[in-house]
Amino acid sequence: MSEAHHSEHHEGPGFQAYMVVFLALSCFTAISFVVNLTVGRNITGLVIILGVAVVKAFLVGMYFMHLVVDWGKLYYLIFPTFILAAMFITVLMPDIVLAWHH
Amino acid sequence: MMAHAVHDEPVLHMGAPVPNGKLAMWIFLATEIMFFTGLIGTYIVLRNGTPTEREPWPIPEQVHLIEWVGALNTFVLICSSVTVVLAHFALTRGNVRRAVQYVGVTLALGAVFLVIKGIEYNSKIQHDILPGHVFEHVDGRTGAEYVKKVREQLKHIEESKYAGPAAAGCQQLVKDLELENGRARLTPTEVGERVNHLLEQDEHLHLSPVIPFGNLWASCYFAMTGFHALHVLGGLVIFVIILVMALLGNLGVQHALMLELTGLYWHFVDIVWIFLFPLLYLV
Numbered sequence: 001m002s003e004a005h006h007s008e009h010h011e012g013p014g015f016q017a018y019m020v021v022f023l024a025l026s027c028f029t030a031i032s033f034v035v036n037l038t039v040g041r042n043i044t045g046l047v048i049i050l051g052v053a054v055v056k057a058f059l060v061g062m063y064f065m066h067l068v069v070d071w072g073k074l075y076y077l078i079f080p081t082f083i084l085a086a087m088f089i090t091v092l093m094p095d096i097v098l099a100w101h102h
Numbered sequence: 103m104m105a106h107a108v109h110d111e112p113v114l115h116m117g118a119p120v121p122n123g124k125l126a127m128w129i130f131l132a133t134e135i136m137f138f139t140g141l142i143g144t145y146i147v148l149r150n151g152t153p154t155e156r157e158p159w160p161i162p163e164q165v166h167l168i169e170w171v172g173a174l175n176t177f178v179l180i181c182s183s184v185t186v187v188l189a190h191f192a193l194t195r196g197n198v199r200r201a202v203q204y205v206g207v208t209l210a211l212g213a214v215f216l217v218i219k220g221i222e223y224n225s226k227i228q229h230d231i232l233p234g235h236v237f238e239h240v241d242g243r244t245g246a247e248y249v250k251k252v253r254e255q256l257k258h259i260e261e262s263k264y265a266g267p268a269a270a271g272c273q274q275l276v277k278d279l280e281l282e283n284g285r286a287r288l289t290p291t292e293v294g295e296r297v298n299h300l301l302e303q304d305e306h307l308h309l310s311p312v313i314p315f316g317n318l319w320a321s322c323y324f325a326m327t328g329f330h331a332l333h334v335l336g337g338l339v340i341f342v343i344i345l346v347m348a349l350l351g352n353l354g355v356q357h358a359l360m361l362e363l364t365g366l367y368w369h370f371v372d373i374v375w376i377f378l379f380p381l382l383y384l385v
Contacts, residue, residue, distance in 0.1 A: 029177055060369050060373050070124070073118055074128055
């Protein structure tokens with residue numbers, strides 16, 4: 001398909017949305033840091049901190065990478081990649097679990 | 103008849119309904135996702151599968167990682183993500199001058215990230231926390247080598263007239279390392295414990311700590327952050343090219359897609375760090 005078919009250029013979210021996402025990302029970074037100091041290195045801290053990281057990645061992907069506009073056009077490419085990435089980590093889990101049994 | 107046939111032919115749209123450049127960038131990013139998944143996945147397995155309760159995975163304090171420095175670098179990259187997206191926003195509106203300013207700020211923020219990373223790497227080099235250099239166990243053949251190295255380091259500390267919080271402890275260790283009737287008073291394991299205690303009192307002391315799994319940690323740390331830093335460096339090169347284009351008066355609204363694609367790459371680099379920061383510094 002030629003570039004001419006796509007002459008309309010999606011600008012993505014507006015200035016205000018970018019600023020809101022920026023503030024949210026900054027707050028989430030601070031939350032991760034504070035949770036690490038207060039909750040400590042345990043399973044609760046791990047779940048909260050990695051959960052916050054996922055939310056931050058989601059915000060960057062959706063708003064800064066314009067997936068909020070382009071997801072419908074690119075999902076077939078991104079979604080399988082996520083599935084493969086998740087599968088990759090999952091199939092390595094037995095190594096960890098077997099090690100715990102020793 | 104012929105004209106009618108042509109008229110009835112359905113209009114075919116091959117490929118994805120996005121510009122070719124954007125599709126190519128997303129395919130590239132998909133390969134990058136798998137690349138970093140491989141690195142992060144390996145790290146997760148090594149970290150959770152190998153250490154035991156008696157010999158846990160190194161904590162940030164042991165390997166001279168400072169959490170707030172990692173958080174600062176996260177904030178720097180987030181700021182740079184905003185500026186690059188605002189550069190694209192400005193360029194789509196024909197405000198080339200503002201777009202160039204934002205790209206310049208992004209370049210500066212990326213450079214700040216690398217400088218902070220460089221300072222962090224220097225700290226690892228100063229404390230010899232490098233793959234293959236860390237003393238993990240000193241109860242075997244490496245014990246004598248370790249004690250010899252600590253003696254030399256203590257000698258340097260004495261010569262530098264160190265007067266910090268661990269000065270008394272250093273002097274005591276020097277005395278205790280002296281041979282008594284030709285025999286050592288401390289075992290290498292005890293020397294390691296004393297050194298680790300001294301480093302708790304003053305983390306800036308140039309003494310080699312004993313860190314179980316320290317080499318594995320260093321390999322993971324340098325592999326993940328090193329590849330990430332190379333990606334940051336790649337992004338900076340592209341920003342320099344964009345600024346040179348602007349300097350030559352060649353940057354215009356027609357380059358909005360190019361700037362958007364550069365931004366896509368830069369945001370991906372940001373997302374990778376969003377995961378590396380908690381995995382390496384926090385949890």
